[in-house]
Amino acid sequence: MHSLRLIFRFVAPYRARLYGALLLLLASTGLAMVGPEIQRLIVDRAIIGGKTRLLFPLLTALVAAALGRGVALFFRGYLQEWVGQRVVYDLRHRLYAHLQELSPAYYARTYTGEIMSRVTGDVERVRQFVTSGVVDLLNSVLTFGFVSIILFRMNWQLTLVTLSISPLLAITVLRFDRRIRPAWRAIERQAGVLSTVIQESLAGVRVVKAFAREPFEVERFRRESEGFADTQVRAARIWAHSFPLIEFLTALSWVLLVGVGGRQVALGRMTVGELVAFNGYLWSLIWPIRNLGWLVNLFEQASTASDRILEILNAPVDIQEPPHPVRLRVKGEIRFENVSFKYDEEAYGDHALRSPGLFGFNLTVHPGERVAVVGPTGCGKTTVVHLLLRLYDPQTGRILIDGVDLRELDLVTYRRQVGVVQQETFLFSTSIKENIAFGRLSATDEEIREAARLAQADRFIERLPDGYETVVGERGVGLSGGERQRVAIARALLMNPAILVLDDPTSSVDAETEAEIQAALRRLMQGRTTLIVSQRVSAVRDADWIVVLDEGRIVQQGRHEELINQPGVYRRLFAPQLGLPAGEEAAACR
Numbered sequence: 001m002h003s004l005r006l007i008f009r010f011v012a013p014y015r016a017r018l019y020g021a022l023l024l025l026l027a028s029t030g031l032a033m034v035g036p037e038i039q040r041l042i043v044d045r046a047i048i049g050g051k052t053r054l055l056f057p058l059l060t061a062l063v064a065a066a067l068g069r070g071v072a073l074f075f076r077g078y079l080q081e082w083v084g085q086r087v088v089y090d091l092r093h094r095l096y097a098h099l100q101e102l103s104p105a106y107y108a109r110t111y112t113g114e115i116m117s118r119v120t121g122d123v124e125r126v127r128q129f130v131t132s133g134v135v136d137l138l139n140s141v142l143t144f145g146f147v148s149i150i151l152f153r154m155n156w157q158l159t160l161v162t163l164s165i166s167p168l169l170a171i172t173v174l175r176f177d178r179r180i181r182p183a184w185r186a187i188e189r190q191a192g193v194l195s196t197v198i199q200e201s202l203a204g205v206r207v208v209k210a211f212a213r214e215p216f217e218v219e220r221f222r223r224e225s226e227g228f229a230d231t232q233v234r235a236a237r238i239w240a241h242s243f244p245l246i247e248f249l250t251a252l253s254w255v256l257l258v259g260v261g262g263r264q265v266a267l268g269r270m271t272v273g274e275l276v277a278f279n280g281y282l283w284s285l286i287w288p289i290r291n292l293g294w295l296v297n298l299f300e301q302a303s304t305a306s307d308r309i310l311e312i313l314n315a316p317v318d319i320q321e322p323p324h325p326v327r328l329r330v331k332g333e334i335r336f337e338n339v340s341f342k343y344d345e346e347a348y349g350d351h352a353l354r355s356p357g358l359f360g361f362n363l364t365v366h367p368g369e370r371v372a373v374v375g376p377t378g379c380g381k382t383t384v385v386h387l388l389l390r391l392y393d394p395q396t397g398r399i400l401i402d403g404v405d406l407r408e409l410d411l412v413t414y415r416r417q418v419g420v421v422q423q424e425t426f427l428f429s430t431s432i433k434e435n436i437a438f439g440r441l442s443a444t445d446e447e448i449r450e451a452a453r454l455a456q457a458d459r460f461i462e463r464l465p466d467g468y469e470t471v472v473g474e475r476g477v478g479l480s481g482g483e484r485q486r487v488a489i490a491r492a493l494l495m496n497p498a499i500l501v502l503d504d505p506t507s508s509v510d511a512e513t514e515a516e517i518q519a520a521l522r523r524l525m526q527g528r529t530t531l532i533v534s535q536r537v538s539a540v541r542d543a544d545w546i547v548v549l550d551e552g553r554i555v556q557q558g559r560h561e562e563l564i565n566q567p568g569v570y571r572r573l574f575a576p577q578l579g580l581p582a583g584e585e586a587a588a589c590r
């Protein structure tokens with residue numbers, strides 16, 4: 001029930017139309033009730049009573065009732081569908097907006113396929129419930145109520161006899177539903193698994209091919225797909241099992257009707273017309289009972305679906321905006337104060353020591369300064385970048401920007417003033433132009449070209465089939481690692497940021513291009529605070545300050561000339577690039 005509240009919350013804005021649908025429902029149910037009564041008059045008065053002149057008006061009334069009912073059904077269907085579609089639209093929109101809010105930590109623990117099946121499949125089940133479930137449920141209740149009253153008033157003995165079957169029918173239908181429900185659940189779960197398999201192996205298609213794992217992937221898919229088919233078949237079997245019994249019970253009530261009712265007609269206690277009408281009403285009574293299973297099922301599915309949707313909507317946004325966010329015009333002072341961060345928040349005891357992250361990190365960067373973070377792979381360099389962008393919050397310590405705690409800042413304003421080139425370049429499957437303008441949609445073509453020129457990307461872009469309009473990525477032109485990196489640099493530069501964060505920005509370009517980019521970057525770094533992560537000595541040697549990390553801790557800091565002349569991690573990492581011996585002492589120091 002709790003989960004269905006979600007649906008009602010989303011339906012609320014469209015209440016008026018839903019009420020309209022309910023009114024039409026009342027009308028159509030009411031009109032349906034007229035039919036058997038007219039039939040009774042036709043049989044008793046017109047046919048048996050011989051008043052043939054009544055035949056025409058009665059038949060006309062029958063047709064009119066059917067037509068009226070048709071019109072009511074049409075508009076009711078339209079309104080239901082309209083409300084359903086709006087609700088789903090709103091729901092999907094809210095879900096997606098929330099998904100955008102969630103932090104990388106959330107995505108690290110959730111399968112993409114699972115999320116996709118919720119945004120599409122589960123939302124669809126909610127729509128089904130809103131479009132047919134709610135109104136059909138009321139329809140069944142109304143019909144059942146109306147018809148029972150009519151039948152009891154017509155002939156209560158016959159009603160009792162024929163309806164004696166209905167509890168049995170209801171029990172059968174509900175038992176059937178209880179058995180089929182786990183089967184439906186299994187189908188949903190399996191659908192999620194299947195879409196995760198597809199999504200992962202398609203996203204990783206190059207790795208799959210490079211390792212010749214196609215047969216394995218096909219087999220993995222076949223297995224899950226077979227599991228999917230199996231669960232479907234299991235559900236179908238349960239379905240098929242219950243049907244004969246339901247049909248049998250339905251037929252039985254008819255037998256009782258003709259047996260008992262026919263006798264009453266023969267004894268003159270009931271007219272033929274009444275029997276005909278009774279028959280008509282009985283059918284409209286049995287239908288809601290038979291429909292019960294389907295409705296309960298729809299209800300069930302919608303409530304599981306909304307549970308799953310709620311799981312996303314209620315997933316806490318780890319990175320919370322402060323109640324009174326500070327909108328800062330960033331000058332560029334960065335200060336890490338005793339910052340410790342663990343990816344695995346639950347890590348404790350011995351495990352805490354081994355859990356990766358950053359420990360007791362202190363660093364001050366004055367406005368306009370250029371600071372490099374270096375260290376062996378996996379030492380926590382990218383982690384520093386993530387914390388500075390507030391993709392994660394540190395567990396202890398704080399990060400100050402111009403003296404204000406990062407957690408107090410208005411994130412959007414802040415991030416718009418930080419230009420970042422991430423280690424793993426991600427481009428969207430749109431034009432190069434749009435990719436470069438990603439951080440500043442208002443940029444002019446001229447500015448975009450200028451940014452590309454500074455990032456040494458203009459030459460290769462102009463050689464592409466459609467130049468800046470070339471679509472890259474999926475369904476577009478492929479770019480090399482170095483080309484992608486340069487587009488990413490242009491994207492960061494275009495933002496004209498106060499703080500520039502470069503995470504190994506030239507890891508995929510050749511030495512010559514790198515020198516050119518470095519030269520361009522050097523000009524750009526003027527007057528901006530820059531945090532650069534690099535494995536290349538050329539990128540860090542003229543930094544104002546260099547921090548050397550190892551296993552999440554600062555092990556050395558200073559300027560290049562000092563660090564390269566003392567034994568330690570820095571020398572071990574960079575001496576070979578300068579053609580210097582790494583030094584015996586360096587090894588001994590470890």
Ligand SMILES: Nc1ncnc2c1ncn2[C@@H]1O[C@H](COP(=O)(O)OP(=O)(O)OP(=O)(O)O)[C@@H](O)[C@H]1O
Pocket residue numbers: 108343344356357375376377378379380381382383384423
């Ligand atoms: N999302 C994550 N969840 C858990 N651990 C992570 C996560 N990201 C990184 N780590 C771990 O944190 C440590 C530091 O990672 P980080 O990405 O900061 O290294 P790095 O210094 O940037 O390395 P590289 O030079 O290879 O880019 C590593 O041991 C890594 O395995």
Ligand SMILES: [Mg+2]
Pocket residue numbers: 381382383423503
């Ligand atoms: Mg890294």
